[in-house]
Amino acid sequence: MAPQLEFSTFSNVINNQLTQTTETRHGINPANGELNPPVPVSAQNDLDTATKAARDAFKTWAKTSFEERRQALGAWADAIEANAEGFARTLTMEQGKPLTQSSVEVGMASSWIKGLTSIEIKNNVIEETEDRTVVQRYTPLGVVGAIVPWNFPVLLAVGKIASAVYTGNTVIVKPSPFTPYCDLKLAELAIPFFPPGVIQCLSGDDSLGPMFTDHHEIDKISFTGSIITGKRVMASCAKTLKRVTLELGGNDPAIICEDVDIDTIIPKIGILSYLCSSQICMMIKRLYVHEKIYDEFLEKLVGFVKTLKVGNGTEADTFFGPVQNKMQFDKAKDLFSSITTENLQTALGGTIEDSTGYYIHPTIINNPPETSRVVQEEPFAPILPVMKWSDEDEVVGRANALETGLGSSVWSKDFERATHIADQLQSGSVWVNSHFDLSPTAPFGGHKNSGMGVEWGLNGLLGYCNSQTQWLKKSF
Numbered sequence: 001m002a003p004q005l006e007f008s009t010f011s012n013v014i015n016n017q018l019t020q021t022t023e024t025r026h027g028i029n030p031a032n033g034e035l036n037p038p039v040p041v042s043a044q045n046d047l048d049t050a051t052k053a054a055r056d057a058f059k060t061w062a063k064t065s066f067e068e069r070r071q072a073l074g075a076w077a078d079a080i081e082a083n084a085e086g087f088a089r090t091l092t093m094e095q096g097k098p099l100t101q102s103s104v105e106v107g108m109a110s111s112w113i114k115g116l117t118s119i120e121i122k123n124n125v126i127e128e129t130e131d132r133t134v135v136q137r138y139t140p141l142g143v144v145g146a147i148v149p150w151n152f153p154v155l156l157a158v159g160k161i162a163s164a165v166y167t168g169n170t171v172i173v174k175p176s177p178f179t180p181y182c183d184l185k186l187a188e189l190a191i192p193f194f195p196p197g198v199i200q201c202l203s204g205d206d207s208l209g210p211m212f213t214d215h216h217e218i219d220k221i222s223f224t225g226s227i228i229t230g231k232r233v234m235a236s237c238a239k240t241l242k243r244v245t246l247e248l249g250g251n252d253p254a255i256i257c258e259d260v261d262i263d264t265i266i267p268k269i270g271i272l273s274y275l276c277s278s279q280i281c282m283m284i285k286r287l288y289v290h291e292k293i294y295d296e297f298l299e300k301l302v303g304f305v306k307t308l309k310v311g312n313g314t315e316a317d318t319f320f321g322p323v324q325n326k327m328q329f330d331k332a333k334d335l336f337s338s339i340t341t342e343n344l345q346t347a348l349g350g351t352i353e354d355s356t357g358y359y360i361h362p363t364i365i366n367n368p369p370e371t372s373r374v375v376q377e378e379p380f381a382p383i384l385p386v387m388k389w390s391d392e393d394e395v396v397g398r399a400n401a402l403e404t405g406l407g408s409s410v411w412s413k414d415f416e417r418a419t420h421i422a423d424q425l426q427s428g429s430v431w432v433n434s435h436f437d438l439s440p441t442a443p444f445g446g447h448k449n450s451g452m453g454v455e456w457g458l459n460g461l462l463g464y465c466n467s468q469t470q471w472l473k474k475s476f
């Protein structure tokens with residue numbers, strides 16, 4: 001029987017003990033502004049205790065087999081599934097996304113652990129003669145610090161934990177101060193399945209992230225978050241030459257060709273632009289529509305988006321929950337102010353009303369100039385610029401023009417033409433007739449300022465390993 005968690009008190013998990021700190025803080029429920037339960041505010045000594053436990057645990061955990069680690073992770077995945085309802089409710093309480101989307105995230109978390117641990121990491125035999133063998137193998141790095149953002153706190157924490165632990169490392173998770181609740185419970189749930197010190201989680205305020213990146217007992221930082229913080233993380237990690245994986249922001253273009261079946265793709269484009277109130281790194285954030293179909297496409301897109309309900313994520317049928325926090329809400333207000341200052345034309349929405357929760361009604365901007373802020377900046381709020389294009393080379397240039405390169409997509413009935421355009425796009429993921437398809441066995445990462453290295457897939461796992469080349473001579 002999998003353990004059943006209660007989701008009302010929240011503690012750090014250090015060395016398989018639930019611990020508190022003298023100081024506490026609260027997250028805020030973005031749907032109504034109410035305080036969520038208290039959580040610890042970890043200090044340097046908490047991190048020192050956790051890193052010591054992680055380092056001690058590493059000595060034996062690194063020697064376990066992939067099969068043992070797969071079994072332990074599989075049991076943890078089953079326990080997440082058994083507690084899926086509690087996780088989903090807590091995720092909606094802390095993040096704001098609708099319950100349906102929370103349930104999908106929690107479901108993915110447990111199934112993706114199993115997908116990831118189905119990957120085999122094999123030795124690479126480079127030479128094998130009678131006299132000698134040259135073989136490349138992969139050894140764990142040590143202690144991993146997993147720094148998680150607030151938009152997908154469950155799936156992104158699980159990806160880092162499972163990758164680190166499956167490859168023989170130990171891991172300490174640092175949730176976003178905005179969304180600590182599910183991450184603390186994920187680590188608590190891991191206690192029966194892992195030795196002390198293998199999976200730990202510390203909640204804290206803004207000072208805790210830099211403590212992780214500075215710490216000399218942490219060997220790798222796996223970071224997901226904004227570009228600006230990613231640069232700080234890398235600079236800090238340079239001091240101790242930590243390994244770093246950075247999964248950063250994006251501003252994904254989608255290119256719609258004139259031959260698409262408009263009615264079929266409108267719901268897909270609408271959902272893929274606005275899921276999680278557009279607070280996903282890989283959403284469609286710049287929509288380029290061929291001028292021949294532009295007017296009809298825009299009108300139908302507006303019609304579809306209007307049908308999606310804005311509201312508290314606990315209410316049935318809500319599609320747009322609130323944005324996650326006040327900082328994001330204020331950033332969105334600032335970006336929305338550019339609609340007036342830059343004289344942009346709205347096809348839908350355009351204003352943000354004050355309310356008890358951080359609600360923003362979906363907005364569509366009609367053919368803004370490429371230089372406008374809504375095109376250049378990652379909004380992380382439900383505002384979508386739709387632009388006209390006519391020349392293939394020119395639209396590829398516009399799609400590639402930014403410093404971001406996370407995802408991009410091309411939509412056309414002409415598969416050859418679409419793949420020809422897709423081949424020219426500069427991003428870590430490229431889709432044809434889709435956007436945001438993901439798999440635990442496929443690497444995920446960004447080009448340019450959208451990241452360094454990848455997570456998921458074999459390459460993601462290898463990012464948690466040292467490469468070691470062994471030269472094995474059978475005689476002198």
Ligand code: NAD
Pocket residue numbers: 147148149150151152174175176177206208209210213224225226227229230232233247248249250280281282378380406446450451
């Ligand atoms: P953020 O960069 O503000 O914070 C991310 C995490 O870093 C949080 O846990 C935060 O506490 C911590 N942090 C902040 N300052 C730090 C520092 N100096 N040193 C160490 N850690 C520090 O990002 P966010 O606002 O939580 O998340 C939104 C951003 O994340 C968006 O830009 C989004 O595109 C990006 N994102 C990227 C991916 C991806 O896989 N590429 C996935 C999700 C989100």
